[in-house]
Amino acid sequence: MSTGDTSHFDPLPERDGDAVLESMRPDTLAVRGGLTRSHFDETAEAIYATSGFVYSSAAEAEAAFAGDIDRYIYGRYGNPTVTMFEERLRLIEGAEACLATASGMAAVYAALASQLKVGDKVVASRALFGSCTVVINEILPRFGIESVLVDGGSLEQWADALDGGATVVFLETPSNPGLEIIDMKAVCDLAHAAGACVVVDNIFASPVLQSPLDFGADVIVYSATKHIDGQGRTLGGAVLGTSEFINSKVIPFTRHTGPSLSPFNAWVFVKGLETMRLRVLHSSASALMVAATLEGHGSLADVRYPGLSTHPQHDLAMSQMSAGGTVLTMTIDGGKKDSFEFLDALKLIDISNNLGDSKSLITHPATTTHRRVSPDLRAELGITDGMVRLSVGLEDPADIIDDLCQALAVLER
Numbered sequence: 001m002s003t004g005d006t007s008h009f010d011p012l013p014e015r016d017g018d019a020v021l022e023s024m025r026p027d028t029l030a031v032r033g034g035l036t037r038s039h040f041d042e043t044a045e046a047i048y049a050t051s052g053f054v055y056s057s058a059a060e061a062e063a064a065f066a067g068d069i070d071r072y073i074y075g076r077y078g079n080p081t082v083t084m085f086e087e088r089l090r091l092i093e094g095a096e097a098c099l100a101t102a103s104g105m106a107a108v109y110a111a112l113a114s115q116l117k118v119g120d121k122v123v124a125s126r127a128l129f130g131s132c133t134v135v136i137n138e139i140l141p142r143f144g145i146e147s148v149l150v151d152g153g154s155l156e157q158w159a160d161a162l163d164g165g166a167t168v169v170f171l172e173t174p175s176n177p178g179l180e181i182i183d184m185k186a187v188c189d190l191a192h193a194a195g196a197c198v199v200v201d202n203i204f205a206s207p208v209l210q211s212p213l214d215f216g217a218d219v220i221v222y223s224a225t226k227h228i229d230g231q232g233r234t235l236g237g238a239v240l241g242t243s244e245f246i247n248s249k250v251i252p253f254t255r256h257t258g259p260s261l262s263p264f265n266a267w268v269f270v271k272g273l274e275t276m277r278l279r280v281l282h283s284s285a286s287a288l289m290v291a292a293t294l295e296g297h298g299s300l301a302d303v304r305y306p307g308l309s310t311h312p313q314h315d316l317a318m319s320q321m322s323a324g325g326t327v328l329t330m331t332i333d334g335g336k337k338d339s340f341e342f343l344d345a346l347k348l349i350d351i352s353n354n355l356g357d358s359k360s361l362i363t364h365p366a367t368t369t370h371r372r373v374s375p376d377l378r379a380e381l382g383i384t385d386g387m388v389r390l391s392v393g394l395e396d397p398a399d400i401i402d403d404l405c406q407a408l409a410v411l412e413r
């Protein structure tokens, strides 16, 4: 028995500050955006560790389920701490809406699967994070979705693949681990002419260095596990886009398939966002210093970093990003054996496949993150047996450089 009169129910708290915040700058949004205080008036954001919520009456529960009132119902649908994270990230990105997920891959999958159906076509750049390749090449085709991979740097290949239309374009720039840059404006123009929604994996650049919406992207996905946490503690992700896309596609999909973010992890990300800009700018400046110092080293066949003028797409990278990012690759002369010897000789930098951490981390992609990629495709993507990927952390850059140089010296013996 719903009278339709819900005025006696408490709705979600109004965030009066939001209208004011919209006009403020990213550093302010990073510490103030999305903050909702409880009646205890706490300073820092609270962790609402609850799976459910209670109703003051049966009629209120009915009104909540009917959508007549806006309130929390169940943790899979939403949680106040998760909302604070979504709102803070949304304001920083300048997007209309944001939905948080349990991991970066849950965000990628939700952004794709929520809008695709049998008979649709996805066109994606070939240089993708390993699990993204599995989703696009193996999982989606099982549901009758066609997938086409192109060389992301070739506008001709994008145009050919989009000929005849497509539903979704998916791309990653800079790519992991090859640091290939894709011209987002040009690809978005081609995609939109073909009727496709453009989904950009912006994980490598982070919200600090690159704003895909400015170049025409429709949807942005993040692994919050990387720079948003930034200290290697928790898994999470987010999908950002228009209110129409998030409300009519993503939320109906995630509510019922269940990739919800835990309130604790959301709280870690809320606090991570407060320092993200400081951390990413610092690591990025250090990465440039490391790349510039090691470039031309006798034991290295190549040092690749978007911020170096020797990167083949340096100009394009700098037209899309405000700095080169926190990751660089080095190619060791001598292949796998010497690469392993180099990694094992490091004393400070940890061997780990993660990235975007305060600790500098190094990995050998061919035998770890990209081992599932066929040798032919690896060769095409430049993921040789000599390539190592370094995620530069917050240590003193001189110590990072010293460690890399002493490990390279071991190879020369």
Ligand SMILES: *Cc1c(COP(=O)(O)O)cnc(C)c1O
Residues within 6 Å of the ligand: 103, 104, 105, 106, 108, 129, 132, 172, 176, 201, 203, 204, 222, 223, 224, 225, 226, 235, 236, 237
């Ligand atoms: C880490 C990563 C993902 C997946 O994120 P998870 O949080 O590990 O699920 C997707 N794309 C890129 C580029 C990544 O680096």
